[in-house]
Amino acid sequence: MVSRAWVPGTGWRRRWARAENRRRLRAYQAAMAQWCRRDADLRRLRAAAEADPAPAGADSGAGTGTGDGARGLPIRLDPDEAVLAVAPAVRLVSVRARHAPGTPGPVRLPVPRADGVLTGRPPYGLRTIDGGLAVLTDRRVLLAGRIGEREWPYRDLAGLGHHPSAPLTLLYKRGRRTVSGLLLPPAAAGRFRYALDLAYVAANGRRPALLARLDGMIEEHAAARPERPATASAAAAPRWALVPDGALAVGGSLAVTALAVAAVLLHPSGPDGDRLAVPVLRPSAPAPVVPQPEIPAPTGSSAPPEPTSGTGVPVRPAVEPLARVRSTPAPASPPASTRPPTPAAPSTPAGPGSAGPATPTPTGTPAPLCGAPANPYGYTYCPGGTYVTSPDPGVCTYFGCVDDFWTAAGYLVLCEDGAISLAGGTSTACAAHGGVRQPVYAAAPPAVG
Template identity: 40%
Template structure:
């Protein structure tokens, strides 16, 4: 068990409470963000497996379908946009992505609205039934397609039309439209399995990013810096000032020795008897040394920074890191002041390891190492 303070003071318990509240608040925010993306990926995976169109869905639409064409998606309020000056768009692909930031309901510069109406995604084409007519984008004729990452705009280039055009959707419908258009295009080129495989890979990669639940801070891990407002940062600033102020005083202490020699060489105004020639030569010797002597170089009072090899380990005076070296079987008594020690830490009989939940344990090398902490993550070295 981690060593505890027997003084009966309560500031250590208050420090542990604040640390646990801060850690859990950070964890809850990260876990909520991770879960939202995970739910969206799972929803898209289920949609990729079950999404099918129906010929009956086209009943009532002013659109004539081919014999093998089915309606996959319909949205009643879409705007037709055209680009005044556009380059070559990237070729259509099957990339599936979940927007990291929400789209903004705006129309990008250089795009004008030409019409408005109903958007229909079928198994062979994207159709906009507008007030001025119908606009078709057949999948077999698409040469370029791009989705704006900041606005709900999709632009398309086709072989039978010179000007780039596309659709501007409501923000609430943009993500669903983009994914279903990708599925429709994948069905047209018989690559639905590639979309499902890509989603499976994204889900597996995202599962590896699930945040760890933080270790519980104990009163024994509280340091004296917790009593100072600002904690270790205030202590570090005070230590830096304690080193810099004496150095500044040393630099500005004694005056230039050359000035002292010049003052000593100034003739005394008090009249005196003229000494013999020999003493005059003796007075000329100090005058010849009035040029200032070079100052000896002083070393700075502050220590020069040296790069620490930590490889992700917290800063500690023992020199423990995650890089490599020798295993630690008898850790320093202050190890729990710098690392999050597991419960029953000092009862371990192995070498020092970090568990998958971030705690460190002395059970390295045993069959049950970090058994209550999701297993061993890596070894702590010295």
């Protein structure tokens, strides 16, 4: 009979290697599927931005406009005006305070996104003016409301302001101090915004700039393609893999149970948390002594007489019942030194010209930047993150800040000349730098696989 020789890497090491390779493969496949979906969305968006805006389908009741309206829509369109999207039950709102927190600022070059269903809460300070049917054409945005018909031609708009989580889109008109917008239904907001961004960019002649930006996003996304993980070998198995997972769970349960039993035995307590005292044998209070006649002890007996009470009944020691003694913690010992600790000096926020704190070192997988400079704070030009209202003091080390960067109170925006400003949401944002191009977002932390 031939005996099989023992080879290092067999048994538990092999089992660990197979399980580890399966785990790595599942994580790689999940990351690759997410990467492929994003790549397909960018290329689809690139093709849609390159083509002319397509009219909406027949299911939305849209088509080429006529003088009497397009297929029953309650609006009057130009003869060659095309309807791109229709959204019912839209509320026309007005912003009471232009610089209210959470109000999206104007963006001259929006990147279209299919956000899907937006269920976030709109910012405070909105006032409803009217409501009705919103119609999007290749030339303007119209609202057929209960009060009347309103329109916003693309050539008169200074920018669009999309809220990142709520179905709110603000339409910034040139020369108007008040800002109005549309509060769309959550299910229709994504498709309406997508068509609006494409039509606005095409109508203002900024399609080449949008295509160049999309090409940069596609190249950056291609560079972030997940790499296939290395194969784990049996020789790399750690020692803890020698114990099966079931044995570890049983051992941990037994250890916890043993600790709980030991704690109960060492520290008995009642149902309300009070410790039970040990029964103590103590004699009862002595009764008053009454003189009794002396009775001689029987001859040959050396036992002492029992103590008696005044009635002649022998007195026996009483047993006190179980008494609850509430445990009182011992007073803490005084510190070795009575000198109070020296308070730390208050930190002051770094402003322009100050050194600021040490720059943190980026860790983990870097988030997509979409053309933003590499930085350890996760600030990116990719839409989908959150607005940055309190940037890190060292942000100007990685970005080119405007001169009055720290005097503004808004959120981070990118100017047309490449500088960044903290005056997002205000009328003075990037006033001396060509206007606002888009907001700067804080990317969400990557999910741990």
